[in-house]
Amino acid sequence: MIEFQGIEKRFAGVRAVGPVSFDLPPGATLGLVGENGAGKSTLMNLLGGNLQPDAGSMRLAERPYAPHGPAEAMRCGIAFIHQELNLFGNLTIAENLFLTRFPRWWRSPFIYRTGLRAEAGKLLAQVGLELDPHTPMDRLAVGECQLVEIAKALAGDPRLIIFDEPTSSLSTREAERLFALMAGFRRQGRSLIYISHALGDVLRLCDDLVILRDGLVAGRGPARDFTIPRLISLMAGRVPEATAPAPTPPREPAGAVALAVRGVSRPGVVRDISFELRRGEILGIAGMMGAGRSELARILFGLDAPAAGELRLHGRPLQGATVRERVRRGMAFVTEDRRGEGLCLEASVADNLALAALPAFARGRARRIDRPGLQAALTPVKAAVRLTADADGRAVKTLSGGNQQKVVLAKWLLTKPGVIILDEPTRGIDVGAKCEIHELIRALAAAGTAVLLISSELEELTALCDRLLVLNRGEITATLARAEFDQARILAAALPGERSA
Amino acid sequence: MNRPGARLLRGALNQASLILFALVFAGFGSLSAKFLSPANLLNILLQSAPTVIVAVGMTFVLLTGGVDLSVGAVMFVGAALAGKAAPGGAGPAAAVGLMLAAGALLGLGNGFLVARLKVIPFVVTLAVMSIGRGFGLWLTETRALNLSNEFLQVGAARVLGVPVPVLLAGAVLVAATVVLGATPFGRQLYAVGQNAAAARRAGVNTRRILLIAYVLSGVCAGLGGFLSLAQLGAVSSKFGENYEFKAIAAAVLGGASLQGGRGRIFPGALLGATLIQAVENGLVILNADPYLYPLVTSAVIFLAVLVDATRTSLLAESHRRQIRVEP
Numbered sequence: 001m002i003e004f005q006g007i008e009k010r011f012a013g014v015r016a017v018g019p020v021s022f023d024l025p026p027g028a029t030l031g032l033v034g035e036n037g038a039g040k041s042t043l044m045n046l047l048g049g050n051l052q053p054d055a056g057s058m059r060l061a062e063r064p065y066a067p068h069g070p071a072e073a074m075r076c077g078i079a080f081i082h083q084e085l086n087l088f089g090n091l092t093i094a095e096n097l098f099l100t101r102f103p104r105w106w107r108s109p110f111i112y113r114t115g116l117r118a119e120a121g122k123l124l125a126q127v128g129l130e131l132d133p134h135t136p137m138d139r140l141a142v143g144e145c146q147l148v149e150i151a152k153a154l155a156g157d158p159r160l161i162i163f164d165e166p167t168s169s170l171s172t173r174e175a176e177r178l179f180a181l182m183a184g185f186r187r188q189g190r191s192l193i194y195i196s197h198a199l200g201d202v203l204r205l206c207d208d209l210v211i212l213r214d215g216l217v218a219g220r221g222p223a224r225d226f227t228i229p230r231l232i233s234l235m236a237g238r239v240p241e242a243t244a245p246a247p248t249p250p251r252e253p254a255g256a257v258a259l260a261v262r263g264v265s266r267p268g269v270v271r272d273i274s275f276e277l278r279r280g281e282i283l284g285i286a287g288m289m290g291a292g293r294s295e296l297a298r299i300l301f302g303l304d305a306p307a308a309g310e311l312r313l314h315g316r317p318l319q320g321a322t323v324r325e326r327v328r329r330g331m332a333f334v335t336e337d338r339r340g341e342g343l344c345l346e347a348s349v350a351d352n353l354a355l356a357a358l359p360a361f362a363r364g365r366a367r368r369i370d371r372p373g374l375q376a377a378l379t380p381v382k383a384a385v386r387l388t389a390d391a392d393g394r395a396v397k398t399l400s401g402g403n404q405q406k407v408v409l410a411k412w413l414l415t416k417p418g419v420i421i422l423d424e425p426t427r428g429i430d431v432g433a434k435c436e437i438h439e440l441i442r443a444l445a446a447a448g449t450a451v452l453l454i455s456s457e458l459e460e461l462t463a464l465c466d467r468l469l470v471l472n473r474g475e476i477t478a479t480l481a482r483a484e485f486d487q488a489r490i491l492a493a494a495l496p497g498e499r500s501a
Numbered sequence: 502m503n504r505p506g507a508r509l510l511r512g513a514l515n516q517a518s519l520i521l522f523a524l525v526f527a528g529f530g531s532l533s534a535k536f537l538s539p540a541n542l543l544n545i546l547l548q549s550a551p552t553v554i555v556a557v558g559m560t561f562v563l564l565t566g567g568v569d570l571s572v573g574a575v576m577f578v579g580a581a582l583a584g585k586a587a588p589g590g591a592g593p594a595a596a597v598g599l600m601l602a603a604g605a606l607l608g609l610g611n612g613f614l615v616a617r618l619k620v621i622p623f624v625v626t627l628a629v630m631s632i633g634r635g636f637g638l639w640l641t642e643t644r645a646l647n648l649s650n651e652f653l654q655v656g657a658a659r660v661l662g663v664p665v666p667v668l669l670a671g672a673v674l675v676a677a678t679v680v681l682g683a684t685p686f687g688r689q690l691y692a693v694g695q696n697a698a699a700a701r702r703a704g705v706n707t708r709r710i711l712l713i714a715y716v717l718s719g720v721c722a723g724l725g726g727f728l729s730l731a732q733l734g735a736v737s738s739k740f741g742e743n744y745e746f747k748a749i750a751a752a753v754l755g756g757a758s759l760q761g762g763r764g765r766i767f768p769g770a771l772l773g774a775t776l777i778q779a780v781e782n783g784l785v786i787l788n789a790d791p792y793l794y795p796l797v798t799s800a801v802i803f804l805a806v807l808v809d810a811t812r813t814s815l816l817a818e819s820h821r822r823q824i825r826v827e828p
């Protein structure tokens with residue numbers, strides 16, 4: 001189907017990928033794994049026509065293949081579902097689906113709306129999304145957007161579909177739905193390339209695996225020849241210390257109440273939320289996508305105002321406190337939307353890291369920034385999240401997805417927060433770095449920081465948390481202590497339409 | 502989020518141009534009976550025709566997230582060329598061709614620099630504005646050029662009882678609405694304005710889209726310039742001055758966002774342009790101090806930008822997803 005022959009890509013002289021050579025038999029599903037920055041997305045961008053290789057060549061169905069742009073790749077039957085969503089909120093679903101290949105009135109330049117609606121309806125039905133094709137895109141929730149993205153890939157009737165970390169923003173249930181769709185595509189004889197850091201999924205879904213390390217192929221073969229530990233050691237080039245999140249040893253977080261939430265409501269978002277978060281405690285929030293977890297976090301951090309209820313930080317009310325004041329008083333918030341809210345994409349890594357903690361490094365009357373002091377403080381934080389040291393001067397947008405996430409995390413660690421809200425902190429992060437971030441969260445708690453952890457990964461929550469809240473349609477439907485953690489119980493409380501305590 | 506106050510405010514902001522429109526007409530109407538006379542209303546419509554056309558072109562550029570500051574200068578260059586060619590026997594027909602060509606060429610220059618060389622639109626079009634003005638002044642040697650009566654006749658002509666300027670502006674409005682709403686180019690333009698990088702990844706030829714948007718803006722400026730010329734019958738060194746501000750204000754008042762990706766031609770740009778012209782017309786009728794004009798016009802523009810900013814933040818708020826239906 002597709003064949004890479006010594007393909008290579010450099011950015012400003014630095015090699016990101018290659019030389020890489022391997023091939024994918026027609027109809028097969030290939031799993032592509034590697035650490036953050038290993039070159040997975042770059043390799044796929046070469047295949048999808050977003051980037052042009054500096055050396056080497058590709059062959060598609062036995063013929064030379066060198067796309068000049070994504071449009072050409074699509075015409076050749078290659079669809080690419082990117083790591084980040086590429087949808088336009090100001091257009092309708094149907095327009096998003098057919099943006100580059102609108103059906104027209106016979107030979108005219110005008111869009112044939114009736115045909116567009118029918119075609120779009122068919123595609124939406126294929127991915128099981130029951131929405132009017134003329135619905136504006138910005139009305140959709142993230143999970144629905146992901147499905148539209150897949151429907152868009154199907155619009156060109158592709159021979160090969162590339163999935164770049166499609167599950168990183170989906171909950172377990174939605175991911176299962178995606179896997180069912182993928183199985184359907186396989187039956188239709190399409191080839192798939194699947195990129196993910198969830199190695200269990202990769203082993204389960206793929207026929208063949210290619211492991212990338214520092215832009216080179218570090219291993220390949222049929223999926224049944226691999227195990228998760230073997231994959232990890234191939235990815236890292238060494239034997240890993242830990243592979244699965246080890247549970248936090250049981251302990252009694254007996255610190256004082258750091259964050260008290262009483263009766264917080266916001267119409268249309270959350271209702272009557274009450275809980276206490278103690279110093280040294282890791283409190284998890286579970287729930288389906290769209291249950292209001294991130295929205296609650298925004299309210300706690302002062303980005304949205306609650307209509308009712310009371311918030312107290314270390315016993316003092318937070319009423320009317322702006323985000324700046326909250327940060328000054330020791331709150332931190334790692335957003336789930338790193339590109340939209342967490343980063344200044346054009347700015348350098350160093351500037352992004354320094355952003356939240358800048359006031360602490362301003363000296364004297366002129367508030368000059370203490371650069372050496374800042375640098376000294378940055379070094380251990382960067383090491384803690386395993387961010388490469390040479391990244392400092394580069395623009396954040398040139399980092400790989402996972403490394404961007406590490407920047408967001410490190411930025412807030414630098415402020416030495418007393419209460420930290422983590423919204424999907426390990427999204428898009430490779431297995432090795434994930435374990436280290438889990439250790440980091442535990443270390444934070446051990447040092448007395450109160451941690452509120454939002455995650456779509458149940459294993460992450462059950463391994464790390466002392467206590468778990470389950471949110472369902474904006475209401476707390478269960479509060480579970482560590483002894484009561486149980487997948488079925490959490491899911492039952494999280495599923496809309498069901499109520500349990 | 503759905504508190505009645507917020508909903509009212511959002512409604513008001515979405516209909517800002519209509520509300521302002523009513524206020525301006527009621528205000529001037531109460532100060533002077535002449536303002537609301539049919540003759541004067543037609544006058545306002547005629548005077549706003551060039552602004553409408555230039556604002557339509559501007560809307561295309563604003564939709565991409567850019568801005569075209571050179572439209573006034575483009576009008577001037579075209580008019581200066583037409584004025585220079587007139588003594589040699591070039592009539593209105595030749596002038597239209599000349600002015601459209603000049604507009605297309607300068608638009609192409611803008612588009613090339615923005616799309617290919619990735620220079621910031623503000624800087625590019627500011628430079629082209631200065632160059633265009635300078636070139637026009639050099640052409641006319643800063644003297645006013647009077648044109649033959651033929652031009653004024655075109656400006657005053659009627660087809661089936663409808664004045665030609667109104668007809669032309671109407672045709673441009675319809676054409677632009679169709680292009681934006683019913684062609685792939687139009688929809689892709691919105692995509693590029695929303696997120697250019699994502700549009701490129703989605704396979705949209707973003708460079709081509711940008712280029713065409715600036716060319717269209719230039720062509721519209723050329724056509725608007727011709728209409729203005731046909732109404733004034735002369736080219737002064739101030740010809741087309743401040744049209745960039747009028748056009749931007751008209752487009753923004755009509756709902757176009759300076760951030761790109763949002764805006765409509767109809768009724769937006771039409772209302773906006775007529776509104777601005779009505780203010781000028783009203784001030785003339787009231788015999789207001791001429792030094793007051795720029796102040797009032799800038800107040801209207803300031804209001805337009807303020808409305809845009811408020812509307813954008815409010816829209817962002819309301820588009821945040823709703824999780825629960827309150828009982």
Ligand SMILES: Nc1ncnc2c1ncn2[C@@H]1O[C@H](COP(=O)(O)OP(=O)(O)OP(=O)(O)O)[C@@H](O)[C@H]1O
Binds near residue numbers: 042397401403
């Ligand atoms: N536009 C760019 N300019 C400079 N360097 C880049 C650019 N894009 C990617 N890189 C670099 O290329 C390398 C490979 O990045 P890539 O995005 O392919 O990683 P990845 O395997 O997809 O990682 P992740 O799992 O985090 O998504 C990284 O070191 C990255 O910093």
Ligand SMILES: [Mg+2]
Binds near residue numbers: 040041042083164
């Ligand atoms: Mg990637």
